[in-house]
Amino acid sequence: MWRDLALNIKLSIVLVAVQASVLLVGFLWLGHWVENSRLEELRHRLDTQSDVIESLIQSQGDRLLYQRNGEFAAELDHDQNIYFALRSSARSELQFESEGPTPALRNKLNGTMVRGLDAEEKPTLLVVGYEHWLAQKISFERGPPGATQTATLSVALNAQPALDGITEVRRLSAFAALGILVLTAASSFIVVSISTRNLRGFARQLRDLKPPAFTRPMLFAPHSAEEKLLFDSYGQMERSVQGLLESQRLFIANASHELKTPIAAVIAALEVILANPRSAEDYADTCRDVLAEMQVLKRLSLGLLDLALLDHSPVFATTSTALAYSMRQAAARWQKTAHERGIRLSLTLLENHDVQVPGTSEQWEVLLSNLLDNAIKYSESGTEVSLGAAVLDDQTVRIRVIDEGIGMSLTETEQLGNVFFRADTARVQGQSFGLGFAHCQRIAEQLGAALTVTSQQGMGTCVTLSIRRVIP
Template identity: 60%
Template sequence: MWRNLALNIKIALTLFVVQACVLFVGYVWLSHWVQTTRLDELRHHLDTQSDVIESLISVENAQLVYQRQGEFASELDHDHDLFFDLSSISGEMLQESWGPTPSMRKALREAMSQVRAGDEETFLFDVGHEKWIAQMGDLERASPEGPLKARLLVATNAQPVLNAVNAFKRVVALAAIGILLLTTLGSFIVVSLSTRNLRHFARQLRTLKPPEFTRRVVFEAHSAEEKLLFDSYAQMEAAVQEVLEHQRLFIANASHELKTPIAAVTSALEVILARPRHAEDYAQTCRDVLAEMQVLKRLSLGLLDLAQLEGTADIAGQASGLNDNALNAVERWRKAAELKGLSLSLHLLEDYQAQVAGGPEQWEVVFGNLLDNAIKYTPAGGAVDVTLDEHPGSGLIIRITDNGAGMSAQEVRQLGQVFFRADAARSQSSSFGLGFAHCKRIVERLGGHLTVQSTPQTGTRVTIAMMRYKP
């Protein structure tokens, strides 16, 4: 479910949870700190009141007496939120405050009698629906008959302070909720506006269908991420357009190449079937049809090789010796070179153990296509040279050089395109422009780089740069 949510909702929810946790922790800490601070103030006030009450207790007639005359005593007796009780060690009440109502004083005495607290220890207790804070301590006064001891208990109403703390907590909680909602809403709006382009972009992409799925989608980028996305899409769109154009040319060229032998076969059959012929005419027609069918076979095999190469997962995972690959290829093509009156030379690497990516099958195709082209377009008396060399570092260089027909700069730039043939190759009925394209794709899949240097009527040099194979 989370993966299906919109980005603005995900970010808003994440911020909501994070801020809620932060605000909750802050609320708990602040509430505890405020309540503790106020109760500490109340305890300090209780200590002050206890000192005042103790100062008003004196000895008269060998008894402890609370002096009710004076301004301080009058204030204490009229304070409904303050209560004190002076009792003997045996528990007999000697004096008590007049501030609280009689029923409240009774309830306070009953509640405090159930509390067990140490000397000078402050404690909270419940009286009805109110909380009071109290302090209990021993009092001693000197007299002619000996020291007089009593117990003084002073309590003050903590409920007003706690009510104020609770009111503060409610205000803080409401403020925190308001901040949480406002920041969440604000982040949702900001993220929604920031990702608006992305949503529009995605909706437009969903509406694109063939044949216009490469229709340009233009948006003004409002962030670095959007610019990166739109630029990447533009590059992908250009690449797709290029692939589609190559596909269109491939289909057109394939149709053109297929059309010639099919037309020749059709014409030959129509002529031979037009009227009865001699056996020799039928035999000649069959030979012509066979020749055209062999052309079709070579074309279909070339196309199949290209298709199989594109579907191969990893041809660079194999390795083979470069010297062995070159030597085997040159030996296979030496007879063809000799029949044409060409010299075919080979210069091997000193390091016979040097290996390159790719199996012998792939290098047979590479060397075979390049040597076939070199021999095919070099006139009698010419020379073809295969040189293997080491490049500084861990590189290897393969050079196949001939002094044949050569090509123009324009033709060199178009080499590697399926069905492209230079002018010299167009005169060769066995050439379809597939061999070099296949060879170049194999080299690139093996991690190498193929370049061609050529001059018309002077010759051609094909250079392949490879890295040594490292398992």
């Protein structure tokens, strides 16, 4: 259920929960502090009153009496919120008690104090009826030497008004905390809702997007760094998707064009065969034309299949190959083709023939073969194609394929790697489908290599592959 809630509701709940926790801790601390303060104030007052009452007790014969003479003593004696009683330690009989509380309450206080007060001079909160009284007892002596009398004075203060005040403070604090919590919840929800308004609108538009408009730009003014990052990321993704769609459109158009030409030639040849009876030699010539076009179709289909396999093949991060071996194999494979075209094919290996590079031998065979094929295909007789390797540092190896062929313009060089792209001169010659360099680029990406091309029309082309060597 939590995962299905809106973001503004989730954030509001979290903020309210944090605020509620803070208010709860503050409420408990405030209540505890007020209660301790009031009780400490009552204890201090109880000690003071006890000392005053003790000072007003005098010895008369064999009895101890409370001196009620005087305004202050009479006020203490008749205060309804103070009760004190004097007992003789020898006979444990009640010698006198204050007259402030009602007789019934005095009886209850007297009995409760006799049972509930154990430790001397330790204030104790007693429950008497429906009220709380803070009480303590004091033992003292009065009388001349040799006739000293020992007595126990019990004093109690009505603590109920103070406790009621504490309860009222807690009630007011609870209402205040509840009000603050409600205001915090409402303000948090409003602020979060306003802050996430763009995100909700963005999500609704994403949900409603359907082809062909699912790449239309989202126009939102970001209100935060996170929103700017999200919108910029979506814009970058939208541009990438548009580029992929455009590449797909061009791929379909070029593939249709490349397939249409040999198919049309085959159909025309078959129509010629079926139109009128011909000699065996004419049939053989027509069949050779059909075979040539079918071989073109085969090369095209195999090239597309290889490209699809490269796009979905795994990256061999833990596999390595001896670079020298792969370069020898590639040079040996294309040496005959180069010789037939009157082109010199040179090979320059590293001094250390044990240098390992990432990838499988099959990947390097396709990569180097395509580069050499292109270099030989677009070079004239009497020129040279070189395949060489050099160590740039302890970690990087540079492999170069250099030719003295027809070259390319800067615009054509920038478009290399696009499927079915061919330079104008290559298109005129009709020797390529524009798939070879696309194969090389896919393999280089899988191996983590950097593939760069520098070329100038009529001056040849240099293809450079930089890759980190594998250290055993």
